[in-house]
Structure formats: C-alpha cells, structure tokens
Amino acid sequence: MNDDAIDPRVTMQASLDGELDAAAQAAFERRLADDPVLAADYARHVALRRVLRTKLPREPAPAGLRARLDAMSGPAVTQPVRPLRRDFVQMAAALAVGLGLGGGATFLALAPRDPSVVEALITAHRRALLSGTPVDIASNDHHNVRPWFDARIAISPPAPDLAAQGYPLVGGRVDVIGGTPAPSLVYRLGAHIVSVTALPAASPSTQASGNAGFQAVSWRESGFTFWAVTDAERRELDGFVVAFKTAITNAPP
C-alpha cells in the first residue's frame, strides 16, 4: 500500500483512534518524525482529545432512569439479555483454551508456585510473539491505550509513559487469564518486548519465576496484581519493573 496515496489527515485520525495495524502505525510514526507540520497537527489533535475527555466527562445515567427501567423490565423481559453475556464469556473462555492448546502445547513444563496463572501469562506472551503482532491496539500513546481497554473490558490499568527511560509503549492487548479477560500493556525492552498484565488485586502474586527462556515477575500496586513477562534477561526485566513502579508511584493515574 502506498502511504502517499492516503490523505495523511485521515491516517492521523486512524492512528489517534488506534485503528492502524502495527505496520501502518510504525509507518505513520516514521512519517511523523520526518514531517514537522504533520507532527504539529498531530500534537493539536492529541491536545484536543485530552481536553475533550478531561473537561467533558460522561455523566452517568440518572439513578431514577435506571430504577424505572429495572422496574419496567421485569425478570421475564430481562431474561433473554443474560444468556448473551454468558455466551460471550463462554466464547472467550473457549477461545483462550483453543489458543493455549494451539500456541503453548510445547510449553507446559513449568513448576512455579502458582502454575496456572504464570503458565497462562507466559503462554499469552508467547502467543503474542508468535503471532507477529504482539498487540491488538498499536499505539505509543498511553492516552490511547487506556480508553481502548476501558471501552472493551471496562478495566483501565495504569499505563505509565516510559519512553524517556528507554521503554517505549508498543500498545496493548486483551489476554484471557483464568477465564477472565485481562489488560496487557506491551513495552519495548531493547530487542525484546515485555507484557505487563494487570490482574485483580486478589490474584496470587509470586515473586518471580523463569522458565524456558521466559521471565515473569509480579507485584501489587494501585489495586492490581501486575505481572511482567518477557523473553529478555532477568536483569533487563528488573530494570524495567523498577522504572514502571517508580512511574506509577510518582504519577498516580
């Protein structure tokens, strides 16, 4: 596809909205670096998005409306709605099992303290590496990634900007851990990537484990149990985790 044939203004919208695939996003970011006029326009669009979202927050539906609707839609009527949501959860679970078997069958020799979670996390990371596109949304802007998670799975984990520390954000994806969708942030770590998955705070947290060239570290913070998984070396991962923790502590989301 010839980039020049597409109005850069339209490509810019798609980049802002996280609608470009990883290759197109990378091409756009290169173009942004070379074109100061485009970069200035992009900066204005980013500023507009921020100001719209921070100063025009959504009002929740009035409690009276909610109550009226709940009263009107008795159990007989609401019943058909529920199976839809259950179907979705079952579908997600089935998908996770399918992917786990497909991508991680050779990779079940782990013996950490909590095998299921660590296994699922490493499998998810490994699958992401194998797929060639480690992210579902490619964006180096954490202001894009958080709303994307929020819209999809109603969880918005802290996504610190670590570009200055040498860990640029690559994007985000949704993993299914223990049958539940979980947000994973993907950062670049030298020649490798690291997946940071935010699980509910009640999830088990073990110190660290490594297996088959993969390293996993977990810690609790901001109401989440974070897991960082990478194929890089332990030393590099530790450096990343320190930067991530420091960024969250210094700038609470």
Place this chain on the structure above:
Amino acid sequence: MPHLDDAYAFARWLTGNATDAEDVVQEACLRALNGVGTYAGGNARAWLLAIVRNTTFTWLARNRPKALVLTDDLEAAERTAPAPETATPETDLIARADEAFLHAAVAGLPPPLRETLVLREFNGMSYRDIADITGVAVGTVMSRLARARALLIERIGKDMS
C-alpha cells in the same frame, strides 16, 4: 440494563438536554428489551446505541419537530461546513479551552459530524461499530472524524486567541 450509561451519554449529545435524553433512553431500552430477538450477535453496545439513535430521530420528529433536521439538510450542512485550514492554535491554547466553550463547540457541530465524534470520543466505539450505528461506510466515518476535529481545533483557534 447493561450499557445504560453509554446509551444515556449518547442520547444526551443527540438531544441536547438531560430531560429529553432520559425519555429517549427509556423508550430505546424498552425497544431493545422487546426486540432482543432481533439481536444478531456482534457488539451488544453498538446494537443498543443504534437503537438509541433511531429512537432519537423518531422521538424528535414526534416531540421536537422544529429541532429535527432532515437527512437532506444534514448532508447539505456537512457539505457546507468549511474545510478548516487557517486556524492553527498552539497545543497550550487547546489544553486551556474551558468546559462551557468545549460543550458549545461540540454541540454546534453539524449533526453527522457531532454524532460521529461523540461515538468515538465519549462512547469509545470503533470505526466499524460507528459505521454500523450511523449506517455509513468506514471511510465516511474517518472523513467525518477528521472534519469534526479540524472544525473544533479551528474554533478554538478563532475564538480563544
């Protein structure tokens, strides 16, 4: 009722006021509950928002006939919206825009641009979903978003500097 906050936020921007939005959402939710059999899979939130949008149009036609702009007028309004090129406010200026100003600027967008922007920024819908909800092609969604954002930036540049 799942996605009620989304439905309300969308109706709030489409109708322009809280009371009308409540009426519209109530009617839309009842339609959705009764028509749950027509749900053909896919994104349930997008399905509900499409019902909210259709309900808004019929509700406005019934209760606020003067406020309703017909489809032909919408297209004309979209065409005549100037392509902004001149105003290039600094990002600092954009960041300083206050709530009332922004609200008026978004509310003042031509309706097709406004609903597209609202679905994207305040409902967080994907291009595909916006295209389904508003019944246009994905390319049209992208160009409408580009126009809407450029108009807002231009307005900030013109009125605030």
